[in-house]
Amino acid sequence: MKKETTQDLSQRDKKHLWHPLTQHKTAGEMLAIVKAEGVNLYDEQGNKYIDGISSWYTAMYGHCNKKITSRVAAQMQQLDQVVFSGFTHEPAVRLSEALIDILPSNQQKLFFSDNGSTATEIGIKMALQYHHNIGNDRKVMLAFEEGFHGDTFGAMSVSGLSVYNGAFEDHFIEVVRLPVPTGANNSEVIGTLRKLIGEHKIAGFIYEPLVQGAAAMKIHDAEGLNEILKICKANDIITVADEVMTGFGKTGRYFASEYMETQPDIICMSKALTAGLLPMAITSCTQQVFDAFYSEEISKGLFHGHTYTANPLACTAALAGIELLTSEEIQHDIQRVIKSHEEFSKRLKAHQKVKNLRQLGVILAFELDVEMERYGDLRNRLFAHFMKQGVFLRPLGNTIYILAPYVIGDEDLEAIYQSIWSALEKF
Ligand SMILES: *Cc1c(COP(=O)(O)O)cnc(C)c1O
Numbered sequence: 001m002k003k004e005t006t007q008d009l010s011q012r013d014k015k016h017l018w019h020p021l022t023q024h025k026t027a028g029e030m031l032a033i034v035k036a037e038g039v040n041l042y043d044e045q046g047n048k049y050i051d052g053i054s055s056w057y058t059a060m061y062g063h064c065n066k067k068i069t070s071r072v073a074a075q076m077q078q079l080d081q082v083v084f085s086g087f088t089h090e091p092a093v094r095l096s097e098a099l100i101d102i103l104p105s106n107q108q109k110l111f112f113s114d115n116g117s118t119a120t121e122i123g124i125k126m127a128l129q130y131h132h133n134i135g136n137d138r139k140v141m142l143a144f145e146e147g148f149h150g151d152t153f154g155a156m157s158v159s160g161l162s163v164y165n166g167a168f169e170d171h172f173i174e175v176v177r178l179p180v181p182t183g184a185n186n187s188e189v190i191g192t193l194r195k196l197i198g199e200h201k202i203a204g205f206i207y208e209p210l211v212q213g214a215a216a217m218k219i220h221d222a223e224g225l226n227e228i229l230k231i232c233k234a235n236d237i238i239t240v241a242d243e244v245m246t247g248f249g250k251t252g253r254y255f256a257s258e259y260m261e262t263q264p265d266i267i268c269m270s271k272a273l274t275a276g277l278l279p280m281a282i283t284s285c286t287q288q289v290f291d292a293f294y295s296e297e298i299s300k301g302l303f304h305g306h307t308y309t310a311n312p313l314a315c316t317a318a319l320a321g322i323e324l325l326t327s328e329e330i331q332h333d334i335q336r337v338i339k340s341h342e343e344f345s346k347r348l349k350a351h352q353k354v355k356n357l358r359q360l361g362v363i364l365a366f367e368l369d370v371e372m373e374r375y376g377d378l379r380n381r382l383f384a385h386f387m388k389q390g391v392f393l394r395p396l397g398n399t400i401y402i403l404a405p406y407v408i409g410d411e412d413l414e415a416i417y418q419s420i421w422s423a424l425e426k427f
Helices: 006-016 068-077 090-102 114-133 151-156 184-198 223-235 287-291 312-325 328-349 378-388 410-426
Strands: 033-037 040-043 048-051 107-113 140-144 173-178 202-207 239-243 266-269 279-287 354-360 363-368 399-402
Touching: 040 184, 048 410, 090 107, 090 279, 090 312, 107 287, 114 140, 114 173, 114 239, 114 266, 114 279, 114 312, 140 151, 173 184, 184 223, 202 223, 223 239, 279 287, 287 312, 287 399, 312 328, 328 354, 328 363, 378 410, 399 410
Parallel strands: 140 173, 140 202, 202 239, 239 266
Antiparallel strands: 033 040, 040 048, 107 279, 266 279, 354 363, 363 399
């Protein structure tokens, strides 16, 4: 019998595992990670990597944070899982109180699900059924070009990055698109918006507020977005803020929506919601949205539900996460990282290969201005370069971005900057 060691996880992986967003024929081996602690990931050879993207923006308070894991461990002994239809429990109730406290003030009701895609899927369903319930004939969604909202059908439909959607496009819901407001183009965008509203029966507008993550951390104009939201409100278009990436402090505020005067009707949350520990999502909404489903008629309810809805362990992780987020310590950390990025930006700005440098909160991004042909697969070479230096960054095309845990120390931040600087010299 083959001796089992952890040393060959990458080999054993190949036999049965199908990885996400991966073309297995051309992808290399999967790197086996055996441990995570604070800002560090460790592979099976014992190499250490600084997690410069917080494992897809989830582990913002550091990996295996004892303040979170101890609470979840205790909850595990008390109540592990129970049906959330007909039952409720303390972790969900306490989480609802803590979350409503930090959400924009118009948010009143929380609907649970399991991941970012289901959070937006539910946001879309709320917007469509809202109009259905009140007797409006509106079936079209409005979304930004290059937006990303997840991989389920509704979420795919509204996502503008369609390179991977070819096989499914015939089954999409109807969507019309708006360019993002950049400041310079605001009046044009508003003109397009008014035209679209005149020509289509738009039920809802879904958007990533201020930062489009999957579109390579593109940042747009708050004033322009506020103007769009105002016009949507005036036209009874339900506004759905997808804060799956931007939520929980990353933009320097609890939610990116706080940068706009006009508050959204619906907010989608996941990723850092559970502090990188367990999968869960929440779609919040206003009383007005909820009231459109509140009726003697059963069919006017939101008949959507997942088996693990409001799992007590995930709720406990989320609650611990919010307590950390709102603590003086983490708020101080966030300001420290922001300032540190600002200093590094000054250095970057002077470099001739740095293009479109941008920062919002702890998110720092820029494009590496080199001839793409010269480096064939630039993205993969950059990734390998960073990993060799013990830094996990995941460039999007020629865009390099940092979204490290708030708790990252100055030395580790410097190590990330150093690895980026050496990439600028090398490529
Ligand atoms: C990651 C992401 C999603 C999808 O979340 P999953 O948990 O991966 O399904 C949706 N919207 C935004 C803005 C995201 O960043």
